[in-house]
Every structure is written in C-alpha cells, then in structure tokens.
Amino acid sequence: MAKITHYGQWLDISSLNPVDKKNYLTSVTLFLFGAVAWGIHLSSVGIFYDTPDIENAKSSFYTVVRVVVIISWIVSSLYYMKFLKTQDELIIRWNEFIGSWGAIGFLSFGMLMSLLSPYLEFKPGFYELFLAFAIGCSIGGLRFHNKYLAE
Amino acid sequence: MKNNLKQFRNDLNLSQEELASKTGVTRQTINSIEKGKFDPSLSLVFKLLKVLECSLNELFVYEHH
Structure with a gap:
C-alpha cells in the first residue's frame, strides 16, 4: 500500500x-x-x-x-x-482531500485572477486556471500532512 | 477521537507495521489513529478490535464536546 x-x-x-x-x-x-x-x-x-x-x-x-x-x-x-x-482509507482520504482542494484552488485563485485581470491587463486562460487547480492540490496535500501525518 | 490503540498494541508486542499488516492498512494509518488525528471507518475499527482482542469501549474513548 x-x-x-x-x-x-x-x-x-x-x-x-x-x-x-x-x-x-x-x-x-x-x-x-x-x-x-x-x-x-x-x-x-x-x-x-x-x-x-x-x-x-x-x-x-x-x-x-x-x-x-x-x-x-x-x-x-x-x-x-x-x-x-x-489502497487503505487514509490514501482514499488523501485523494479526496487533494481533489477538493484542487477545486477550491481553481475557484479562488482562478476567480482572483479574473477579478484582477482588467487592472493587470492579463486575461487568465486554461493554463492559468490549471495552475490555480495545481496550487489548490498542493495546498490540500500540505493541509492533509499537517492534519493527519505530522508528528 | 482519543483511543488506547498504542497501549493495546504494546500489550500484544506488536509494532505499528505488524498491526498495519494484520488489518490491511499502512503504518501511516495506524500512526495517525494512535495520535488521535484520523478516525478510522467502522470496518477498520472491527478489524482492530479483532486483532487487539478488546471491546469498542476499551479501545476508543468518546468525548462529548
């Protein structure tokens, strides 16, 4: 496992x-x-x-x-x-955690980029939103570590 | 949730790795349960009770907040 x-x-x-x-x-x-x-x-x-x-x-x-x-x-x-x-239930939980946080990253960072885009003269597209998803996943992994694994 | 997993495991001279192997989970899962960070599913609880030969009330301590 x-x-x-x-x-x-x-x-x-x-x-x-x-x-x-x-x-x-x-x-x-x-x-x-x-x-x-x-x-x-x-x-x-x-x-x-x-x-x-x-x-x-x-x-x-x-x-x-x-x-x-x-x-x-x-x-x-x-x-x-x-x-x-x-896999065991901790891995399943990790998988769900990362997926959920990916969605949060997509919404929060993606929306933030969109809100700021007129001032920064920058239009977020697929790659920026995917990056926002990846950042969310990474935060999810870190939060999972702190919540369930950290000594 | 508080539990006496470590105590029961030590009583049977089982390492985390051995208990994990007997219950079909990883050592990380056992460690996380022992530290009270991860609440196991009902099916895993029953596996733990069987391996550790104890009752639910002995293994887990319910604290009402």
Whole structure:
C-alpha cells in the first residue's frame, strides 16, 4: 500500500507492491501521453492566445489526436480506480482531500485572477486556471500532512 | 477521537507495521489513529478490535464536546 511523502505532495512508488505499482505507473504514463496529445489538440484551437491552426483543425490528424486524448485519459482513469481500490482509507482520504482542494484552488485563485485581470491587463486562460487547480492540490496535500501525518 | 490503540498494541508486542499488516492498512494509518488525528471507518475499527482482542469501549474513548 502507498506511503504518502513530501509533506503530502507525493506517493512513495517504492512502497507499492508490484500490482499496485503497475496500475499506478500505467495510469500516470497514459495520463501524460494524453496530456501531450491534448497539447497538440490545443494548437489547433488556440494555445496561449496564439493564432490557432484553424485551417487544419478538422483534419484527420487532429481528429486522431483527439481520439487519442479521450482513450488514453479514460484508460488512465480506469487504471487509477483499479489502483485506488486496493489502497487503505487514509490514501482514499488523501485523494479526496487533494481533489477538493484542487477545486477550491481553481475557484479562488482562478476567480482572483479574473477579478484582477482588467487592472493587470492579463486575461487568465486554461493554463492559468490549471495552475490555480495545481496550487489548490498542493495546498490540500500540505493541509492533509499537517492534519493527519505530522508528528 | 482519543483511543488506547498504542497501549493495546504494546500489550500484544506488536509494532505499528505488524498491526498495519494484520488489518490491511499502512503504518501511516495506524500512526495517525494512535495520535488521535484520523478516525478510522467502522470496518477498520472491527478489524482492530479483532486483532487487539478488546471491546469498542476499551479501545476508543468518546468525548462529548
């Protein structure tokens, strides 16, 4: 079963048994693979407010890329659920904690960025909101560590 | 919630790791319960009671706030 490390930010991969390790690493690898494909997809619809590749947006290449995103993330989720099924209740709680705090980060930091955007002449987009989600997740991990694990 | 998990575990000469293994959780979970930081689920409580051979009232102390 997984051991939570780095102030609630990480799972110690070496603490996992071979089956859990396979499920976890497969899930993470497929997620990252899907994320790369997602990046390619974004280049066809607009990334960092650059001019998107509209002419080719409906090409078979981008269609295949989008199918790859959906399939890899669905399979990644299935492997992650398989991994979570064998974990104990503290790990499940950690998982829920991080997800909840990710949502709080998305709403609070994302809304703050949006409220400040007219004064800073800066328009928050997908990446800024994702960063807000990641900051929330990180705060959640730290709060979990302080609440349940700290000596 | 306050508990006497550490005392019962020590009485049986079990390490946190051993108790964790017998109840199907991690050492971190046992440690967190012992420190009163994490309240276990009902199913884990029953596993602990079985391994530690004690009753609910002996293991956990309910404090009304």
